[in-house]
Amino acid sequence: MIDVCLLGTGGMMPLPNRYLTALMVRYNGKSILIDCGEGTQIALKKKGWSPKPIDMICFTHYHADHISGLPGMLLTMGNAERTEPLLMVGPKGLERVVKALRTIAPELPFPIEYHEINGDEDELLLPGMPEFRIKAFKVNHNILCYGYSMELDRKGKFNVEAAKANGIEQKYWNPLQKGEIIHTEDGRTYTPDMVLGEDRKGIHLTYVTDSRPTEGIVKNAEKSDLFICEGMYGEPEKLQKARENRHMTIYEAAEMAKKAGVKEMWLTHYSPSLVNPKEYLPKAKEIFGNTIAAKDGRAITLRFEDEA
Template identity: 50%
Template sequence: MFKIALLGTGGTMPLPNRALTAMIGSCNGKMILIDCGEGTQVQLKKIGWGLKNIDIICFTHYHPDHIVGLPGLLSTIGNSERTEPMTIIGPKGLHEIIKGLMVIVPYLPYKLNLIEIPEEGLNSFCHGRYCISSIYVDHSVTCAAYSIGVKRNRIFDPQKAVKNNIPVEFWNKLQKGNTVNLEGKTITPDMVLGDERKGLKVCYCTDSRPTLGLVDFVQDSDLFICEGMYGDNDNLEKALKNKHMLFSEAAHIAKEGKVKELWLTHFSPALNNPEEYIDVAKEIFDNTVVGKELMKKELKFSK
């Protein structure tokens, strides 16, 4: 199971009733955060999943509404007695951005591992059950979209274990993914586990114009979270100028990518009631939802 929550749905600046866009995911208690604008840790407190177990933070880009909440969040996590390393992933320029932000947080009790997305995109960085990939998209600054895959545990196959003459006392260790040595021979989990099973896939894209690569990238997602900066198709000129998307454009990507569900987010401050334009998207892709503060969903593995 993979739990997903939208921490906020606002673009550009926070509003009294709309926090800035960010997403948190949790699987087996280990969490991944995408973007961290001002006020993100307040939203994390509201969702109640904790902060200490955030292992990975991904940044789409480095505009203030997506990143300036980071120093405070890292400081709070440090005060929770975390000592395990944390991974931060972001587009090129990540090292300089983190160096600048950390001037006000000069000490943390844990290490930050920084992964800068290469020119061709990030191809499957895996941590625990998470596998993360990314592509660059089309915004006014360098910006990335993310795909989060959650791996499914393989089923233990006792017949394989017996066939490979593996003693019962090693089965549990191998089932958990550990390698063991038996009389000088290396025994791997593959020798007792069944075939790979279909996992879960969640894709996330804000601050971009539609791109051909994005359709392939989100293909067959269980959930696609995408910006809908403007609801009215009459705002196309503004979307082109500012490198953002219309509701209808996000819906077309969802349809062409054959995703299961689309959540719209990152609304313009001028878009007071995004629900007014939901039919614009639903006419193209029916399973479209207008994102709301602290909206949650549990994605379950298919049988």
């Protein structure tokens, strides 16, 4: 299962009831933060989650509403006596941007490692967790910007009868179930496909902000269990403004959710002028019925189909 919390839903500037952009994802003791806008630390406190165990911070791009909360976050993590390395992921220029922001957070008790995204797509893995895949994909904003897709793979069911038929000792069952290949002292080799059925449906989460609609977004969001997408504007007359600033409307987001065949979509990254996104939901729901105008702190635990 994957825990997801949309910490901040605001774009451009924070409001009294709306922090700037940030998403936290937790899986198997690991935590990933995507973007770190102003107010992220307060949002984490409200949720009751700690910044200390964050293993990875991913950035969509380097506009201030997506990264301005980073120096304070780093200082808080340092004050919590963190010593483990922190991995940062982002577009070209990542190390230069972070080091500039660290002018006010120059000394930290933990090292920072950098992974700059190369090309239109890039895939990463959490250390020791090959089943959890993170993919960055280029979107269409007025500066270099990426969306993120996370997939938790799920192996097929263990077949006890197949294990017995192949003469596999029980002590090897658990490693094989975890995907390991076994080489015995007497020269035999056992592979996971000997005891596992076909792969089962996993969990798919996709996150996109600051972009015009693209076929790449639709492709990467296809069949997502949860699609979190920018809905910068709700007013129909602001379509031209969305085009000019490389953002999208609530209705364009709904069209992509429909094309991608996702289960559920949360809208986020609202313009400060969009005071009440719910006001525009009825029309969006006509396009994609399971559209939700998310608020700060909205959270969900995504589970495998037979565990939901």
